[in-house]
Amino acid sequence: MSGQPQPSSETLLARILTSLEEDKAEDVVQIDLRGKTEIGDYMVIASGRSTRQVSAMAEKLIDRLKQEFGRLSRVEGKDAGDWVLIDTGDVVVHIFRPEVREFYQLEKMWQPAKASVRTN
Template identity: 55%
Template sequence: MTSLEDSKGEQIVSIDMRGKSALADHMVIVSGRSHRHVTAVADHLLRDLKEHGFGMAKVEGLANGDWVLIDTGDIIVHVFRPEVRSFYNIEKMWSVGDSGDATVH
């Protein structure tokens, strides 16, 4: 989370995925203001992950800058432009029927 906050990521939401999906234990969703900001937030996070021994993260969408997915295995991070985040609204999909599982930072 610190990496995302340091990069000025906006509307950071963390969702506890344990018991909901075998994909990951946690999902983090964050917005960037533009294509360039989305790419910068993702790049900064990838550098921090590598420094902390998580250099094998899978990354998709970095070249486009609309929606970058970073999969570390236990945590999946989605970095969106606001319009794309609003369109897909994945935090709602994964939080339906839950109380308290989604944490906004």
């Protein structure tokens, strides 16, 4: 690890969101995972319009986090470009093509369920 102080999960989240915005990510959603799971503090889900854009956004995000924070990320799926998973430790990022995102519907799995009202 470099001698840089590690950023807070909030600082990391803010930089990830900015990076995705700079690269024209669509439908960006952030989910607060604190107290729900040990996989990280936040999850970010975003879409790219094509496999090329998904892969490029992932590559730029990984490079920015490495350059700015010395943070190495675990990455899966970058070569295929349908769904890239970037695990920064504190923030887990999923970048999808829209059709793949629709199929897996990760938001529904992690966001709080809407309270359903039952009438008798």
